[in-house]
Amino acid sequence: MTHRIAFQGEPGAYSHEACRDARPEMEALPCTTFEEVIDTVKTGKAELAMLPVENTTYGRVADIHRMLPQSGLHIIDEAFVRVHINLLAVPGASLSDVKEAYSHLVLLPQCATFLKEHGIRGRVSPDNARAAREVSEVGDKTAAALASELAGDIYGLDVLARHIEDFDNNTTRFLIMAPEENRTRRDNGHGMITSFVFQVRNIPAALYKAMGGFATNGVNMTKLESYMVDGRFTATQFYAEVEGHPDDPAVMRALDELRYFTNYLDILGVYPAAITRHYE
Template identity: 45%
Template structure:
């Protein structure tokens, strides 16, 4: 609890008390109340008690320990790319992906009441938010300062009597902590969206109604054209890959692991054939979840 800035602690305590009273319905999220992850929880289930957690690891652990039924975790942003660390936290968690949503991210420049824009010199926020507003902050002559999360940054500037210090966060965070909004829509592009995945202890049962996605992790064999061969089955079977990313593992730059999202689920014959070919050319394949596909982010 002490990890949060003082203005956020009472809100966090109240929300945690409510969530822990109904753990099966609770959805854990990283950040202080008012974070964009908090908004994602509302989009997944407006009636679910939100459970604030200081880190992604804490939010995932809350589900593993039974303090929450699910966790809302950001994975990628349309402006700033993938969210750091999530690419290895997802496979290691042992949790299943059971849903996705796209959150429209609209950053506000916040300050303490009575502080003018010209007084600001530095801006606190999560590194993702700072990256999404990089050009605007540079144009304003404001130095970005990384912080734990966006909403906590809003709470932090209210706890520190430093007139040169602002924050990037949501309008909800400004309302919750009493900040003054000096400017809104500070993101570098209007299409700014973050994709969130919903994690649970058990996967959804197949078949699923409507359009669906499957997320997998795998490591290809260390042979020439291994990735080409491993993914070839998706092309020959007409299965669309909507996401592919890689990272090295095991202390070797020759051992690459991959995360992919595909359209469809393994109970479809074409997907099953593609997965069989993927397994043949891989050291291992791990199913991370099959879940309903959210509406395209441009429509959300």
């Protein structure tokens, strides 16, 4: 039986690279949307989902946090991919031939310095891997794609310039999700992460009081983000991550205190911190 991990994008996307790095033994299954990725796992067509949640350059991935609580899936791991952007062109093309470079809207500004230096105009494509595929199909030496080396390998393109991004720390964080949760694993030497969402009660200073339990119990909160629920200004939901396992006494006490000030709390996953978390 072939085991599959689903991702959003075309073959060669950075999400595909994340699948190859984190689960090299599994077949990576491309999907058109994040919703399709989730449905593919829920219907059993794939065992795992690879979902990007944030990038060091452009912030969190829109809508992902809204999807997680309703997905029916659980976070079982995290993965980090260093986003190296490369200029890819058809075989035989040289850097001086290239007049236009196609890529996703968020990637183009990250290569602004290189493009300006070489007089290349940036053109928007819905997906960086799709840009690579289309450049390969058209066969025009004046057109290039900004994408991963994996995309170049898949679509038979030459790398004319490697790692042309303006910032050398551009990294995307992914969450690996599965239908069943797994709380049996413990510290792998790099710590455990607990991810959860919650809504505070409509009382004065509720958020301040809810967070107090983590401070008094010495639990490190590594992430706290808010977003509206159902388009209502009065219903704010929070996504949070803390270091530790819910069975750890300090984390248990902090979550118990949090529950007192919330009307909704859902633990989305308990998983080992990635080895690369502290080095990206």
